[in-house]
Amino acid sequence: MPSDPPSPTQAQRPSPHRTQSTTSPLRAQNTTVTRSVPLSPAQAIAQAWMCESAESQQQWRMADLRVKEQYLNPIRWDTGFRPEKKRNGAKM
Numbered sequence: 001m002p003s004d005p006p007s008p009t010q011a012q013r014p015s016p017h018r019t020q021s022t023t024s025p026l027r028a029q030n031t032t033v034t035r036s037v038p039l040s041p042a043q044a045i046a047q048a049w050m051c052e053s054a055e056s057q058q059q060w061r062m063a064d065l066r067v068k069e070q071y072l073n074p075i076r077w078d079t080g081f082r083p084e085k086k087r088n089g090a091k092m
Contacts, residue, residue, distance in 0.1 A: 039047065052060070
């Protein structure tokens, strides 16, 4: 299980686990490859939302309103079947 992310108040130092320094015989310079810190689900959703076009965002909002309306006001099926109430009384 991954550890908790560091709190924003602490200064973040580069970790040897996150940075790799490699040299290639084809390149004379050092290249540093950094791995990005994994996003939380909320951050990933927010990032994906910002990549959506304005038209797409409007379509998502309308779909959300339709689903909300269906949830709050479900269709009540009326079968038309009404069982007769039994009367408590003398039988004739």
